[in-house]
Amino acid sequence: MKKTALLMMLLLTLATACSSSEDKSKELFQTAQLEENQNNIEHAKQLYKEIVTKYPKSKLAKQAQERLDSL
Numbered sequence: 001m002k003k004t005a006l007l008m009m010l011l012l013t014l015a016t017a018c019s020s021s022e023d024k025s026k027e028l029f030q031t032a033q034l035e036e037n038q039n040n041i042e043h044a045k046q047l048y049k050e051i052v053t054k055y056p057k058s059k060l061a062k063q064a065q066e067r068l069d070s071l
Helices: 002-037 041-054 061-070
Strands: none
Touching (some): 002 041, 041 061
């Protein structure tokens, strides 16, 4: 019983960590888009690079890399 509870807590912790990294990468991506739209290209690049390096497995990492390549 204790092993099951411990395993469930571990899975919940991992799920929370994954969703929070997705949330953070989404927030960074949206900010980078805003910076890009305001012609703050250098800051947009920094934010896209941060997504690629800190959250390489996020859903937005590929898009961030594509934006970097085009800028």
